[in-house]
Amino acid sequence: MDIFKPVQSFADFVTYGCFHILPRSYWGDTINFFIYDTIKIGLLLIVINYAMAIIRYYFPMEKVRDLLAQRRWFGLDYLLAALLGIITPFCSCSSIPLFIGFLGAGIPLGVTFAFLICSPLVNESSLYLFPAMFGMKVTILYNVIGVIVSVLGGMLIQKLHAEKYVKTELLNVKSRAQVESEHEGVSLSFGQKASFFWKEGMGITRQIFPYMVLGVGVGAFIHGFVPKNFVEQYFSAKTWWSIPLVTLLGAPFYANSVSVIPVMEAMVGKGVPLGTALTFMTSIVTISIPEALILKKVMKWELLALFFGITLIGIMLMGYILNAIF
Amino acid sequence: MKIEILGTGCSKCKQLTVNAEAAVKELNLSAEIVKISDLDKIISYGVMTTPALAVNGTVVSSGKLLNKDEIKKILVK
Numbered sequence: 001m002d003i004f005k006p007v008q009s010f011a012d013f014v015t016y017g018c019f020h021i022l023p024r025s026y027w028g029d030t031i032n033f034f035i036y037d038t039i040k041i042g043l044l045l046i047v048i049n050y051a052m053a054i055i056r057y058y059f060p061m062e063k064v065r066d067l068l069a070q071r072r073w074f075g076l077d078y079l080l081a082a083l084l085g086i087i088t089p090f091c092s093c094s095s096i097p098l099f100i101g102f103l104g105a106g107i108p109l110g111v112t113f114a115f116l117i118c119s120p121l122v123n124e125s126s127l128y129l130f131p132a133m134f135g136m137k138v139t140i141l142y143n144v145i146g147v148i149v150s151v152l153g154g155m156l157i158q159k160l161h162a163e164k165y166v167k168t169e170l171l172n173v174k175s176r177a178q179v180e181s182e183h184e185g186v187s188l189s190f191g192q193k194a195s196f197f198w199k200e201g202m203g204i205t206r207q208i209f210p211y212m213v214l215g216v217g218v219g220a221f222i223h224g225f226v227p228k229n230f231v232e233q234y235f236s237a238k239t240w241w242s243i244p245l246v247t248l249l250g251a252p253f254y255a256n257s258v259s260v261i262p263v264m265e266a267m268v269g270k271g272v273p274l275g276t277a278l279t280f281m282t283s284i285v286t287i288s289i290p291e292a293l294i295l296k297k298v299m300k301w302e303l304l305a306l307f308f309g310i311t312l313i314g315i316m317l318m319g320y321i322l323n324a325i326f
Numbered sequence: 327m328k329i330e331i332l333g334t335g336c337s338k339c340k341q342l343t344v345n346a347e348a349a350v351k352e353l354n355l356s357a358e359i360v361k362i363s364d365l366d367k368i369i370s371y372g373v374m375t376t377p378a379l380a381v382n383g384t385v386v387s388s389g390k391l392l393n394k395d396e397i398k399k400i401l402v403k
Contacts, residue, residue, distance in 0.1 A: 061375050097365075
């Protein structure tokens, strides 16, 4: 049962009924896609961000750090770190303070990396937007592979004793009393909590919205104007080089995962294999030049290369596996 | 009163500074607003998520882009 059928009907009505644009024309397809996706993703965003606000309330970074530092999870800390990376979003400007904060609390480098790799790879978009866009099978496969890549990557970095590549001057900085979790000591009633989550969630939704619309715009353009033959010629041939190609294409850039999803939708609609499209998206979301520049301040280039290398290989692996299955 | 905005320079930190300035203006406080983008200093505050806000040396919020009203509430306490 497709719960978004009413949205599609509305989009059809506005495009063909109100604007009187012919279906199957360039503009018809573009505008229809634009209206449909903007509303659909917009609604999903509101719901998802509400849920994320709840999670962030109960799992602020300080708690995550303490959770990982205080217990010896008998080797499972990599998995825990990856899972926590999934549910806790952070802006990439926070990468360094976070990295230092974790290391300073005594969390092993490999565990920290399991967190860092998984965080952009698997997030609320890949968990909650994917099912609505690509179906449960793809969602589960993508997220499971993402977690595995993060855990193995973290373990590899730990095994390689990559601590020597961290710029340790920063680790020696004396830090003031641990920053207390913000909500300690303040108890909110159920109603207050509900409205707090709503405000927090809507705040994030409002922030992401313009970028999402931009992404839908690009996707709509692809959907309406890019001819299928063009795509078939260059991308849908499941040539072995298309995966590394799109990975490297997407690497220097960054866009919010929500913005890239409509672009991916359009690409897949034009015949680009799902694995290739997902690889492209993941590469855009996880790695970027600005992120590299930021991390360079705290990692020697060997560690940075290791981090990015593992992430890129993991992404490509994901692409190949998905292309093989679907 | 010393207000410090901790952040490495992305748009959120800049916006937080703008909001803080507006809050201070509306409350008519005499406060010094300082932008800290030096990593060593940010880390020394024990902050893990930027942007962060510190008042008179104590971190009162981290990881959130507070709007003007939320900052006002904090400053009045």
